[in-house]
Amino acid sequence: MARWQPNAPERLAQAALELFAERGYENTTVIDIAQRAGLTKSTFFRHFQDKREVLFGGDTLSDLLAKAIAEAPGTATPLEAVAHALDAVGRHAFTPERREFSTRRRAVIAANPELQEREALKGLRLTARTTEALKRRGVPDLTARVAAELGALASEIAYARWSKTPDGDFGEAARLALTEVQAAAERASQRH
């Protein structure tokens, strides 16, 4: 066995990305993806519900966010808990080694309406999961929901900047974006 071997979900995602780029999303099957990754179809379906899901990492990101929000200091405000979670995303998911993969992944999604729909739904679910995690800290329902939405927006802005800068840190980009989003929320009820 190789000294370092990416785990099955990552190998499948890499293989899928290669195949989607080579022959298009429509012309790639789950069997093609499994074969390219040197794995079986049943291993594929153990990790992902369907072909689309392979680019969305199952529940990894959502579990990461929920765990980090639960572990944020007890004194943290709702948005500070969200910032804490986005730091964790930067440490474990949007790492420098993943930047290139992330950029190629975005290009594939942008070219395919079916993948865009899945991405939209995943976005809603991440926000719902973040909301739940904040509520479990005692944050009132609507405050939790709004903090999760502002966090999702900050995360999107940070991701766009991070994927374009060769050595930026996602967590830092997310903190900056959260500050900007908060300021914009205040300006939304003021004359411009």
Next chain:
Amino acid sequence: MARWQPNAPERLAQAALELFAERGYENTTVIDIAQRAGLTKSTFFRHFQDKREVLFGGDTLSDLLAKAIAEAPGTATPLEAVAHALDAVGRHAFTPERREFSTRRRAVIAANPELQEREALKGLRLTARTTEALKRRGVPDLTARVAAELGALASEIAYARWSKTPDGDFGEAARLALTEVQAAAERASQRH
């Protein structure tokens, strides 16, 4: 010809909803929907890109929002312009006569993952269209985006309440929800 006859997109949406309820979304074709509505398949595709879209009214809602934001008083803050647009939605789309249709529509969407994905993507597009309309009023980019997101959240809350109350007004529900969402945005950066 009947004295009152709903127009083609509405007839198709009604027919689709009936058929989805009777035999399921998967077992209904575009031809079935057109036939039930007394229309042709080509009329269907003149209004909707595919079977899913029939429950999402094409660009009607998005056009309505954009127009109302453009027409909001020049002195309106970004969130006041959004409230103005949600009033228009209440007058032209979420009218008392549409309440029952809306409730049945929600139930069909909730039961079908494909429809949920389309709904998620439509939501993102509505927010993008609202953001664009606010920017055209001179609202800075990020403020426009945040105001659109807060408006989308208020609209969702208002829709849920409106569809459950027999004689509520959507526009009023939306104004109340917007006030609540604004207050929650302030609390998101405070200790609870």
